[in-house]
Amino acid sequence: xxxxxxxxxxxxxxxxxxxxxxxxxxxxxxxxxxxxxxxxxxxxxxxxxxxxxxxxxxxxxxxxxxxxxxxxxxxxxxxxxxxxxxxxxxxxxxxxxxxxxxxxxxxxxxxxxxxxxxxxxxxxxxxxxxxxxxxxxxxxxxxxxxxxxxxxxxxxxxxxxxxxxxxxxxxxxxxxxxxxxxxxxxxxxxxxxxxxxxxxxxxxxxxxxxxxxxxxxxxxxxxxxxxxxxxxxxxxxxxxxxxxxxxxxxxxxxxxxxxxxxxxxxxxxxxxxxxxxxxxxxxxxxxxxxxxxxxxxxxxxxxxxxxxxxxxxxxxxxxxxxxxxxxxxxxxxxxxxxxxxxxxxxxxxxxxxxxxxxxxxxxxxxxxxxxxxxxxxxxxxxxxxxxxxxxxxxxxxxxxxxxxxxxxxxxxxxxxxxxxxxxxxxxxxxxxxxxxxxxxxxxxxxxxxxxxxxxxxxxxxxxxxxxxxxxxxxxxxxxxxxxxxxxxxxxxxxxxxxxxxxxxx
Numbered sequence: 209x210x211x212x213x214x215x216x217x218x219x220x221x222x223x224x225x226x227x228x229x230x231x232x233x234x235x236x237x238x239x240x241x242x243x244x245x246x247x248x249x250x251x252x253x254x255x256x257x258x259x260x261x262x263x264x265x266x267x268x269x270x271x272x273x274x275x276x277x278x279x280x281x282x283x284x285x286x287x288x289x290x291x292x293x294x295x296x297x298x299x300x301x302x303x304x305x306x307x308x309x310x311x312x313x314x315x316x317x318x319x320x321x322x323x324x325x326x327x328x329x330x331x332x333x334x335x336x337x338x339x340x341x342x343x344x345x346x347x348x349x350x351x352x353x354x355x356x357x358x359x360x361x362x363x364x365x366x367x368x369x370x371x372x373x374x375x376x377x378x379x380x381x382x383x384x385x386x387x388x389x390x391x392x393x394x395x396x397x398x399x400x401x402x403x404x405x406x407x408x409x410x411x412x413x414x415x416x417x418x419x420x421x422x423x424x425x426x427x428x429x430x431x432x433x434x435x436x437x438x439x440x441x442x443x444x445x446x447x448x449x450x451x452x453x454x455x456x457x458x459x460x461x462x463x464x465x466x467x468x469x470x471x472x473x474x475x476x477x478x479x480x481x482x483x484x485x486x487x488x489x490x491x492x493x494x495x496x497x498x499x500x501x502x503x504x505x506x507x508x509x510x511x512x513x514x515x516x517x518x519x520x521x522x523x524x525x526x527x528x529x530x531x532x533x534x535x536x537x538x539x540x541x542x543x544x545x546x547x548x549x550x551x552x553x554x555x556x557x558x559x560x561x562x563x564x565x566x567x568x569x570x571x572x573x574x575x576x577x578x579x580x581x582x583x584x585x586x587x588x589x590x591x592x593x594x595x596x597x598x599x600x601x602x603x604x605x606x607x608x609x610x611x612x613x614x615x616x617x618x619x620x621x622x623x624x625x626x627x628x629x630x631x632x633x634x635x636x637x638x639x640x641x642x643x644x645x646x647x648x649x650x651x652x653x654x655x656x657x658x659x660x661x662x663x664x665x666x667x668x669x670x671x672x673x674x675x676x677x678x679x680x681x682x683x684x685x686x687x688x689x690x691x692x693x694x695x696x697x698x699x700x701x702x703x704x705x706x707x708x709x710x711x712x713x
Contacts (some may be wrong), residue, residue, distance in 0.1 A: 221481030221498035222358035232510020241326035251495035257579025258496035282546030310513035363483035378463030381428035390454035393424035404550030466537035485533035489538035489681035506625035517704035591690025643675035647705035
């Protein structure tokens with residue numbers, strides 16, 4: 209049996225990828241070398257765009273309670289209050305909780321997650337990829353048309369394919385641990401100390417406190433030789449507080465290394481998440497950017513596998529996501545230097561703080577950190593939404609009564625054409641009616657929704673938006689007015705050649 213896709217890695221990125229592929233009809237399996245889900249919480253925050261992505265698939269309610277996350281760059285706070293849109297992410301979300309939610313979703317869609325299966329070799333074939341693995345039943349081999357490595361910063365898949373992952377060697381090391389039974393002042397975005405040291409303490413859940421400590425001059429540590437006593441000693445030297453009595457649930461370390469894979473795709477092998485980009489958790493973005501990799505690639509690969517789109521669609525994955533990975537690595541390096549260089553960096557921190565009191569500067573940097581500022585090159589045009597994500601909270605009044613949000617229209621991971629001339633826009637002679645009639649040829653893969661935009665103070669220009677084509681990942685591919693591309697060409701580019709007997713909605 210040859211599957212459509214083998215996903216390697218059952219972390220948040222691999223599970224999100226598997227669910228996205230399954231929504232598109234792909235036959236997918238997940239291989240995970242660990243025999244059971246990890247209990248530690250390496251990632252504890254989500255960016256705003258990651259939260260929106262879960263909302264677009266109807267998953268946000270499954271995640272449970274969250275708290276708004278503060279925004280900062282290298283410890284310099286960003287006031288999100290004056291901005292038109294909510295850029296705040298979610299904090300206190302244990303990675304274990306995120307993984308459990310995504311695994312329940314993916315397995316509920318019919319995706320098998322094979323734990324204790326470690327990929328040891330891969331073989332590229334003319335029409336697919338074969339992987340060798342070690343599993344509970346011994347050695348085995350399985351074939352698939354495509355392989356996706358979502359197996360972390362030390363990715364086996366990336367190494368087996370030979371994709372370059374070079375970058376500057378790390379120079380700093382950081383302690384991090386999850387601890388119970390301690391009382392310490394919360395320092396949610398971290399606290400810079402005058403000598404260039406840094407400490408952080410934030411609540412997770414169930415009485416767990418995440419602590420991070422960096423003492424100036426601390427070199428990268430051997431993860432296998434760490435002890436909680438070392439961290440507690442450093443914490444006491446830096447703060448004067450003792451946390452030695454706490455119960456350490458998990459301890460690890462990280463460095464200031466930032467690297468980006470040279471290729472996100474080579475032939476029939478793709479990489480996503482930390483397999484393509486690693487950086488210090490200076491801005492809590494790694495997991496969230498990985499989720500965005502999955503949401504970008506999953507629908508495209510599923511469409512190609514089903515014959516709904518040409519193979520060239522897959523080239524847009526590297527073209528769109530590789531620049532994001534490079535920006536992430538650059539920003540993480542800048543944030544680390546800003547935070548940890550010591551008093552000699554104080555004038556630059558002060559200048560940045562002054563700049564961020566200006567709404568435009570704060571909006572730009574907040575957009576970078578939240579993911580809301582991403583703009584893909586989706587063709588010429590002047591509309592401000594073109595190439596950006598469609599705000600998922602925007603509401604449309606439906607002809608039959610009631611309203612729907614954009615996020616609710618994307619639950620099935622299909623394209624959406626919103627015709628908003630009015631309640632009868634699809635039957636009228638305006639731009640919305642024409643767009644809806646053109647899109648009917650793609651009705652087997654694009655949902656056509658008619659209605660009128662509800663009033664929204666943050667989006668006063670929506671009333672003039674007659675029609676908008678939204679990709680399954682939530683990004684705007686075409687608008688009327690505002691796009692200079694022909695709608696037929698855009699539909700063909702993203703959703704393939706229409707079938708002669710496409711079903712009407």
